[in-house]
Amino acid sequence: xxxxxxxxLLAGAxxxxxxxxxxxxxxxxxxxxxxxxxxxTHILSVTVFSLLGASFGPGDEVIAMLGSRFGGHxxxxxxxxxxxxxxxxxxxxxxxxxxLVFGGTTAHAFFSRAEIKPGSTVxxxxxxxxxxxxxxxxxxxxxxxxxxxxxxxxRELVTALGADRxxxxxxxxxxxxxxxxxxxxxxxxxxxxxxxxxxxxxxxxLLLVVSDxxxxxxxxxxxxxxxxxxxxxxxxxTADALAHLVDLAESGRFLAVIDxxxxxxxxxxxxxxVEAGHxxxxxxxRVAAG
Numbered sequence: 660x661x662x663x664x665x666x667x668l669l670a671g672a673x674x675x676x677x678x679x680x681x682x683x684x685x686x687x688x689x690x691x692x693x694x695x696x697x698x699x700t701h702i703l704s705v706t707v708f709s710l711l712g713a714s715f716g717p718g719d720e721v722i723a724m725l726g727s728r729f730g731g732h733x734x735x736x737x738x739x740x741x742x743x744x745x746x747x748x749x750x751x752x753x754x755x756x757x758x759l760v761f762g763g764t765t766a767h768a769f770f771s772r773a774e775i776k777p778g779s780t781v782x783x784x785x786x787x788x789x790x791x792x793x794x795x796x797x798x799x800x801x802x803x804x805x806x807x808x809x810x811x812x813x814r815e816l817v818t819a820l821g822a823d824r825x826x827x828x829x830x831x832x833x834x835x836x837x838x839x840x841x842x843x844x845x846x847x848x849x850x851x852x853x854x855x856x857x858x859x860x861x862x863x864x865l866l867l868v869v870s871d872x873x874x875x876x877x878x879x880x881x882x883x884x885x886x887x888x889x890x891x892x893x894x895x896x897t898a899d900a901l902a903h904l905v906d907l908a909e910s911g912r913f914l915a916v917i918d919x920x921x922x923x924x925x926x927x928x929x930x931x932x933v934e935a936g937h938x939x940x941x942x943x944x945r946v947a948a949g
Contacts, residue, residue: 720747722756722905724764724896743896748908755915756908758941762793763904763913765868766844768894770797773842773864777802780860782833785846786822787813789941790868792916794844795820800912806840808833808847816939820914834858844868852881852889859887867891916940 715721723744725736738744743764747756775781781798785791786807798805799821807822814825826833834850839860843850848869855865865881867874870891878891907913920943921929933942 715744715746720753721745722747722753722760722901724760724901726893726895741898743898743901745898745901745905748905750909751915754920754943754945755917757943758789758793758915758917759901759904759908759913762789762791762941763797764896764900765790765894766794766797767900767904768896769844769866769868769890770794770801770842771900772890772894773866773888774862775801775803775842779803779841780806780839781842781844782806782808782840782858783822783844783846784808784828784833784850785868786817786820786825787939788846789916789938790846791844792817792820792940793913794846795822796907796913798842800907803842806833806838813939816916820916839863842866848874852877852885856881856885856887859885861886862888864888864890918942920945 721744723738723742725738726743747753748759751759775798779802781794781803783791783794783798783805786795787809791807791809795805795807795817804824805822806824806826807817807820808826808828809817810829811827814827817825826836834854834857839858841860841863842865843855843859843863844866845855846868848867848871850865851867851874852865859865865887867878867890870878874891878889881887881889904913908915916939918938918940919929919932923944926944929942929944932938
């Protein structure tokens, strides 16, 4: 499943005044050219726009998720009135708000397919990435006991976000430690069902945020065979999910985690940095007002 995207956030309602976005990629993603030109067709995009007939008007500060649509770097973009759009957090800049729109909505959407309640055990594999840092925070807000898997260098960050326990993947394989969890979220693509099923409680859920074609095709089969829910398909974002994330941010319960910020002209450099696999949280693209 391709998850490569540059996620733009455009400040201003009818006309572009400022833009920022997040670069999300891995070694398994495909960058078509070392040029910003093809980025306009990247899969996941976020933008601020004027929506005719919606409850937002010119000048309103909003954030939105285009999902699998194209054109996130366009000066103007239209989405359905009932699309994933809500007011920007009043206590966040547009740059910080990007962390809600990609990592936040992705984690929220996958968690909506699992049963998480106070006391549930949740493991986030790749807990220091864009989706992982959001997932740790959201799971903790739901009352779960959270285990984060990351490098030892990111232990302090993941703990600060709410993880009760951190596993350093460079010294320990969580799939071999003998622990079971109600929910495992894999943001790395190294915990396929064949390996992770034994680490799930009966009726547990494996959430494959990053998956290959085989994982997508076999998810339903593994669900029937193992008795544990395997989720690997794309999940749409909603306005309600965005609004929930904004509420968390405005109450100080969701923190933006940003590693670096690049100008859009340096988009290829941003992707190279992300693909190196050592970023913490989000990498942001900034487009100057024009």
